[in-house]
Amino acid sequence: MTPAIELESLHKRFGRHTAVHDLTLSVAPGTVFGLIGPNGAGKTTTLRMLLDIIRPTSGTARVLGEDPRTGGPALRRRIGFVPGELRMEGRVTGRALLDFYASVSGSVAPGRVDALAERLGCDLTRPVRTLSKGNKQKVGLIQAFMHEPPLLVLDEPTSGLDPLVQREFLSLVREARDNGQTVLLSSHVLSEIQQTADDVAVLSAGSIVARGAVADLRLGAVRRVRAVLTDADAEHVARDLAPLSPSHPVDVRTHDDRVIAHATIEGDIDPLVKLLARFHVAELVIEEPDLEESVLRLYGEDGGRAATRPNGGN
Structure with a gap:
């Protein structure tokens, strides 16, 4: 079975700074994969390379069987994406904005947008510029989920959401997996990973320091x-x-x-x-401590490298 995401020796440098180093990773289709690590670990850089927002310095990436650099709009229509820094401005309403996204991403089932808006408690009649951070995040989640893409790439998707909406989001992720969709979830919230992810990779300083099933990594210990x-x-x-x-x-x-x-x-x-x-x-x-404390306590530089060896990691 072709992996939904496959990375091989992926590197990304910005001048003298190495953001991602020798990243090799495979994500099986129809699973939820957690990508976690402290700020500056390289999570967002990795996700942006998958979407061809930025390009790797070296190494290869394949997304849904295609090279992101050549897949073009056809590949991106098969991906639902929530960026880590979601910006929405202008007088346009949430509904009008989602109508525009639908024209770009492909067909959306009748009633799908309204159903998602009701579940997330999102008022689509208001101009997006008047929305709070949390309500903008809800619009972002709707645009990612509404066309039921084969792959969801979600970078800190619950930022600004209240606990009840976070719980509904986790239900959406589980439903997507049950529907055969693949979810790549980058998060600072350990409970999100523990409740939804099948497998997880822990990044630190641009490299994988631990990888495997959530229970095996003892992230909540x-x-x-x-x-x-x-x-x-x-x-x-x-x-x-x-x-x-x-x-x-x-x-x-x-x-x-x-x-x-x-x-x-x-x-x-x-x-x-x-x-x-x-x-x-x-x-x-x-x-639960914050992610950085938990990960770096359990998987320091030396212990982390050792932890990945049984699973064939870096």
């Missing part, structure tokens, strides 16, 4: 914990939580007669919870 304790003193709390160090350093401070403990935990959080149970816990927050 690092969590930040914040506990607010009452009827306790900081010295006592620090002493009782000391067994977690040095692998899980804990920061303990006093604020307004309360003790606040911060910890970053990799793996099982049960030992921390049991230690906290010795005190009166007024608040307990467990959250």
Whole structure:
């Protein structure tokens, strides 16, 4: 089966700066592939090369079996794209703008635009220049999904969206996969990747440092914990939580007669919870760290390269 996306030794340099280095990657059709990494990792540059917005310095890319440099408008009509920096201006309404996009991208099923607008809570009667960032993002998502292209390339697609709309977007991604479409999703939000992606590649400094199934990469293994304790003193709390160090350093401070403990935990959080149970816990927050912290903690330069070897990565 021909891959939906196939990259071989792809490089991109801007002067002396190398944005993408020796990128080799294959994405199977009908799957959701997550491309993640910190700012400056090369994600957006890679996506732009797939769409022939910019061209590689060396190496090859094939998208839906074609070279993006020669595929032209016919290939681009088969791709739905949401850029990382979506700009919409002018007096034209959202509906008029989508009508224009439909004339460029190809036929759209009757009622498809209205159905997507209803699901995303998007008012298409307003001029796009008056829309908030989140509402502009909704129009961008509609134009990408409306013609049901074989390939969706989505660069930070939930930027500016509220949590309910983000949830609806994830449903759209899963439906696209079930419909046989391929989705390449670049995101800073780990939960989006974990809930939708079949496979993932982690980029750092323009190179793949880890690749494989989401569960195998343990992207959710690092969590930040914040506990607010009452009827306790900081010295006592620090002493009782000391067994977690040095692998899980804990920061303990006093604020307004309360003790606040911060910890970053990799793996099982049960030992921390049991230690906290010795005190009166007024608040307990467990959250996913930002992508950069999680990826770079789990896949530093040396460990990342080692992690890719079993899967044949770079």
